[in-house]
Amino acid sequence: xxxxxxxxxxxxxxxxxxxxxxxxxxxxxxxxxxxxxxxxxxxxxxxxxxxxxxxxxxxxxxxxxxxxxxxxxxxxxxxxxxxxxxxxxxxxxxxxxxxxxxxxxxxxxxxxxxxxxxxxxxxxxxxxxxxxxxxxxxxxxxxxxxxxxxxxxxxxxxxxxxxxxxxxxxxxxxxxxxxxxxxxxxxxxxxxxxxxxxxxxxxxxxxxxxxxxxxxxxxxxxxxxxxxxxxxxxxxxxxxxxxxxxxxxxxxxxxxxxxxxxxxxxxxxxxxxxxxxxxxxxxxxxxxxxxxxxxxxxxxxxxxxxxxxxxxxxxxxxxxxxxxxxxxxxxxxxxxxxxxxxxxxxxxxxxxxxxxxxxxxxxxxxxxxxxxxxxxxxxxxxxxxxxxxxxxxxxxxxxxxxxxxxxxx
Amino acid sequence: xxxxxxxxxxxxxxxxxxxxxxxxxxxxxxxxxxxxxxxxxxxxxxxxxxxxxxxxxxxxxxxxxxxxxxxxxxxxxxxxxxxxxxxxxxxxxxxxxxxxxxxxxxxxxxxxxxxxxxxxxxxxxxxxxxxxxxxxxxxxxxxxxxxxxxxxxxxxxxxxxxxxxxxxxxxxxxxxxxxxxxxxxxxxxxxxxxxxxxxxxxxxxxxxxxxxxxxxxxxxxxxxxxxxxxxxxxxxxxxxxxxxxxxxxxxxxxxxxxxxxxxxxxxxxxxxxxxxxxxxxxxxxxxxxxxxxxxxxxxxxxxxxxxxxxxxxxxxxxxxxxxxxxxxxxxxxxxxxxxxxxxxxxxxxxxxxxxxxxxxxxxxxxxxxxxxxxxxxxxxxxxxxxxxxxxxxxxxxxxxxxxxxxxxxxx
Numbered sequence: 076x077x078x079x080x081x082x083x084x085x086x087x088x089x090x091x092x093x094x095x096x097x098x099x100x101x102x103x104x105x106x107x108x109x110x111x112x113x114x115x116x117x118x119x120x121x122x123x124x125x126x127x128x129x130x131x132x133x134x135x136x137x138x139x140x141x142x143x144x145x146x147x148x149x150x151x152x153x154x155x156x157x158x159x160x161x162x163x164x165x166x167x168x169x170x171x172x173x174x175x176x177x178x179x180x181x182x183x184x185x186x187x188x189x190x191x192x193x194x195x196x197x198x199x200x201x202x203x204x205x206x207x208x209x210x211x212x213x214x215x216x217x218x219x220x221x222x223x224x225x226x227x228x229x230x231x232x233x234x235x236x237x238x239x240x241x242x243x244x245x246x247x248x249x250x251x252x253x254x255x256x257x258x259x260x261x262x263x264x265x266x267x268x269x270x271x272x273x274x275x276x277x278x279x280x281x282x283x284x285x286x287x288x289x290x291x292x293x294x295x296x297x298x299x300x301x302x303x304x305x306x307x308x309x310x311x312x313x314x315x316x317x318x319x320x321x322x323x324x325x326x327x328x329x330x331x332x333x334x335x336x337x338x339x340x341x342x343x344x345x346x347x348x349x350x351x352x353x354x355x356x357x358x359x360x361x362x363x364x365x366x367x368x369x370x371x372x373x374x375x376x377x378x379x380x381x382x383x384x385x386x387x388x389x390x391x392x393x394x395x396x397x398x399x400x401x402x403x404x405x406x407x408x409x410x411x412x413x414x415x416x417x418x419x420x421x422x423x424x425x426x427x428x429x430x431x432x433x434x435x436x437x438x439x440x441x442x443x444x445x446x447x448x449x450x451x452x453x454x455x456x457x458x459x460x461x462x463x464x465x466x467x468x469x470x471x472x473x474x475x476x477x478x479x480x481x482x483x484x
Numbered sequence: 485x486x487x488x489x490x491x492x493x494x495x496x497x498x499x500x501x502x503x504x505x506x507x508x509x510x511x512x513x514x515x516x517x518x519x520x521x522x523x524x525x526x527x528x529x530x531x532x533x534x535x536x537x538x539x540x541x542x543x544x545x546x547x548x549x550x551x552x553x554x555x556x557x558x559x560x561x562x563x564x565x566x567x568x569x570x571x572x573x574x575x576x577x578x579x580x581x582x583x584x585x586x587x588x589x590x591x592x593x594x595x596x597x598x599x600x601x602x603x604x605x606x607x608x609x610x611x612x613x614x615x616x617x618x619x620x621x622x623x624x625x626x627x628x629x630x631x632x633x634x635x636x637x638x639x640x641x642x643x644x645x646x647x648x649x650x651x652x653x654x655x656x657x658x659x660x661x662x663x664x665x666x667x668x669x670x671x672x673x674x675x676x677x678x679x680x681x682x683x684x685x686x687x688x689x690x691x692x693x694x695x696x697x698x699x700x701x702x703x704x705x706x707x708x709x710x711x712x713x714x715x716x717x718x719x720x721x722x723x724x725x726x727x728x729x730x731x732x733x734x735x736x737x738x739x740x741x742x743x744x745x746x747x748x749x750x751x752x753x754x755x756x757x758x759x760x761x762x763x764x765x766x767x768x769x770x771x772x773x774x775x776x777x778x779x780x781x782x783x784x785x786x787x788x789x790x791x792x793x794x795x796x797x798x799x800x801x802x803x804x805x806x807x808x809x810x811x812x813x814x815x816x817x818x819x820x821x822x823x824x825x826x827x828x829x830x831x832x833x834x835x836x837x838x839x840x841x842x843x844x845x846x847x848x849x850x851x852x853x854x855x856x857x858x859x860x861x862x863x864x865x866x867x868x869x870x871x872x873x874x875x876x877x878x879x880x881x882x883x884x885x886x887x888x889x890x891x892x893x894x895x
Binding site: 408 | 579608766833
C-alpha cells in the first residue's frame with residue numbers, strides 16, 4: 076500500500092492509499108461541517124443538506140443521480156454527524172471516473188425549491204422513524220443533556236419544528252459558507268493510480284470556491300444531569316450515560332479505545348460478564364467517542380425496568396474498581412488480540428480503509444498505515460491506561476433514561 | 485476476475501466441507517451450518533434451538549464458559565452465533581494463521597458442549613430480554629410477525645419463540661434437542677480466505693471424522709397466521725409489511741425473481757424508492773427483498789411512515805408491486821445487472837461473505853456457484869424472461885400487516 080497527498084490550489088486536501096491487490100476503489104468527500112457548526116436557526120441543516128446533495132445539480136436531476144450511481148454499480152451513501160458530513164462510494168476501478176465526476180458535481184447542488192419542499196417530508200419521516208427506536212431517542216437526548224451549552228449538544232436531525240421552519244434560502248447560505256474547498260478532504264482507497272486521482276480532482280474540483288471555516292474546539296465541561304423520558308407502554312428501560320474522555324487530538328485516545336474494549340466490548344468484557352452473560356441485561360456496553368477538542372465514554376444499558384437500579388449499581392462498581400486498580404495485563408493482551416484482528420479484517424476492504432484514512436486526516440492531518448495502527452496498539456501499556464484513568468476516570472456524569480420508569484430513584 | 489478455486493469434500497458421515505482459498509488476504513473466515521435450527525423446535529416450545537445457540541458456547545471440551553470466550557478472543561476471532569430455520573450457524577473470522585486453532589475450539593463447542601446447569605438461566609434470560617426489546621421496536625416486530633402470517637409453521641415461526649414458550653423450556657428439553665438434532669449428516673462447513681486446502685481437510689477429518697450420524701429429526705407443521713391484520717402500537721410511525729409469493733433459491737428462475745425484486749427495490753433508482761420516497765416524499769424507509777427458503781419463497785416489503793401518510797404509502801406501494809407485470813424498461817434491468825456484477829466482485833474482498841455464500845449455496849443447491857457462474861446467469865437475463873416470470877408469479881394474494889396507531893384499508 077502506498078500513500079499520497081497533495082492540496083489543490085483552492086485548498087482541497089487530496090489523500091490516497093493505493094492497493095493494487097484489491098478489486099475495488101472507494102472514494103469519500105469528508106466535509107468538515109455538522110450539527111456543531113449550525114446556529115439554532117438552522118438546526119438540522121447539515122443533515123438535510125446531505126439529502127439535498129443527492130437531489131442533483133444544474134447538470135444532473137435527482138433521477139439522473141440515482142440512475143447513474145446504479146448504472147456504475149456503486150455502493151454509495153452519505154452520513155452526517157456532529158462534526159462532519161461524509162459522501163462516499165465504492166466502485167470497480169473502471170467506473171471511478173464516472174462516480175468521481177458525479178460526486179464532485181452534486182457537491183455543488185442546485186438546491187431547487189421544489190426538491191427542498193419534497194425532501195422536507197422525508198426528513199420529517201426520518202425523525203419519526205428514529206422516534207420509534209428507543210436507543211436512538213436515548214442517544215439524541217444524552218448528547219443534548221451531556222453537552223448542554225457546548226456545540227456538540229446540537230441535534231444532528233434537528234426537530235420537527237426546526238426542519239419545518241427551515242427555508243431553502245437558509246440552506247443555500249449554509250452551503251455557500253461551509254462547502255468551501257479548504258473545508259473538504261477527498262480521500263481515496265483501493266485499486267487505482269495517483270495520477271488518475273490528481274487528474275480527476277483537478278478536472279472536477281479545481282473550480283470549488285476557496286476558503287476554510289473555523290470552529291471553536293474548546294473542551295466541553297459537561298454540567299452533568301439526569302433526564303428521564305417516560306414511555307409507559309414500553310417493555311425495556313434504555314439507559315445511556317456519558318462522562319468526559321480524551322479528544323481526537325489527545326494521545327490518550329488509544330488507551331481510551333482499548334479501555335472501552337476491556338470494560339465494555341459487546342462480548343468478553345467486564346460489563347459483559349457481569350450483566351449480559353448472566354442475563355441481567357439485554358445489552359451493557361461502553362464506547363469511547365472522540366470529537367474535535369472533546370471526548371466521551373458512553374455507557375449503554377438495556378434491561379427490564381425492575382433490574383435497572385441493581386444493574387446501574389453493578390456498572391458503577393465496575394467503574395470504581397477500574398478507576399482504583401486499573402486493568403490486568405491478561406485483559407490488556409486479550410483486548411489487543413481482539414482489536415488487531417478487527418483492524419486487519421477491516422483493512423481488507425477499501426471502504427474499511429477509507430474511514431480510517433479520512434478520519435486521521437480531518438482530525439490530525441496525519442496518515443497511519445495498518446502497520447502503524449498495529450504497532451501503536453502493541454505499544455499500549457497498563458501504565459498508559461493508568462495515566463488515562465487518572466485524568467479521565469470512568470463515570471456517569473450525565474444519565475438519560477427512556478422507557479416505562481418514571482424516575483431512577 | 486481472478487480464477488476461483490472452490491474445493492468440496494464430503495466426509496463419510498455426511499459433513500460437507502467447502503473451501504475457497506483467496507489470494508491477497510491475511511484473514512480467513514468459516515461458516516458452520518449444523519442441522520437443528522428452529523424449524524425442529526418441539527411443539528409449543530419455540531425458542532428451543534435459540535436457547536441452545538446461546539447455551540452451547542457457555543463451556544465446551546475442557547474449557548468453562550469464560551475460558552472458552554477468552555481463548556477465542558485471544559485468537560482474535562470475530563464471531564457470531566445465530567439460529568436459522570434449518571441450522572445453527574456459527575461464523576468466525578480471524579487471521580488465517582489462527583483458523584486451525586479456532587476450528588478446534590468450534591469442534592469442542594459443536595461436539596462436546598458442557599451445557600452446564602448453572603449457565604442455563606443466563607441463556608434463557610438473554611432470549612427473554614431480547615424478546616422484550618423487540619416489543620419496543622415496531623419495525624423489527626412487524627417483520628417477525630409478517631413471516632408468521634405468510635409462511636406455514638414452522639417456516640414462519642419466530643426463531644426465538646415467544647415469551648410464553650420460553651417459560652416452558654427446560655435444560656432437559658434443550659439437551660434433548662441437542663441429542664436429537666445436531667449431527668454431521670447435513671452439516672456444512674464453508675471456509676474462505678488465507679488457508680491451505682489440504683491442511684483444512686486434514687484438520688476437519690481429524691476433528692469431525694468420528695462424529696456419528698443421526699436419523700432425520702421430526703418437524704411440527706401447522707397453519708400460518710391471518711392474511712390481513714393490524715397490531716395496535718403507540719408508535720410515531722405506522723409500520724407497513726406486505727408479502728406475496730415468490731420462488732425458492734434452487735428454482736431455475738431464481739435470478740429472474742431476483743431481478744424482478746431488484747427492479748422494484750434494488751438501488752436508489754429502483755421503483756419503490758423513486759415513486760414512494762423521491763416523487764412523493766411519503767417515507768424515509770421503503771424496500772422489498774426476496775426471501776427464499778429451500779422449498780418456497782416470498783417477497784417481503786416494508787414501509788414506515790407517519791399516520792397521516794400511511795394509507796397513501798400503502799396504496800402507492802401496492803400499486804408499484806402490481807404494475808411490474810405491465811412492463812419493464814431494458815435500462816432498469818441493465819442497472820440491476822451492473823449492481824450485481826459490482827457486488828460479486830466486491831465479495832472477493834471479504835472472507836466472511838465468501839465463507840457464508842459457499843456454505844449457503846451448498847445448503848440450497850448441493851453445489852457451489854462460482855462468481856463466473858453467477859455472472860453468466862445474470863448476463864443471460866432478458867426483459868421478456870423477467871416479465872415472463874412476473875406473469876407466472878404475479879404480485880397478488882398479499883399478506884398485509886400493519887403496526888401503529890391505526891389500521892389501514894386493505895383491498
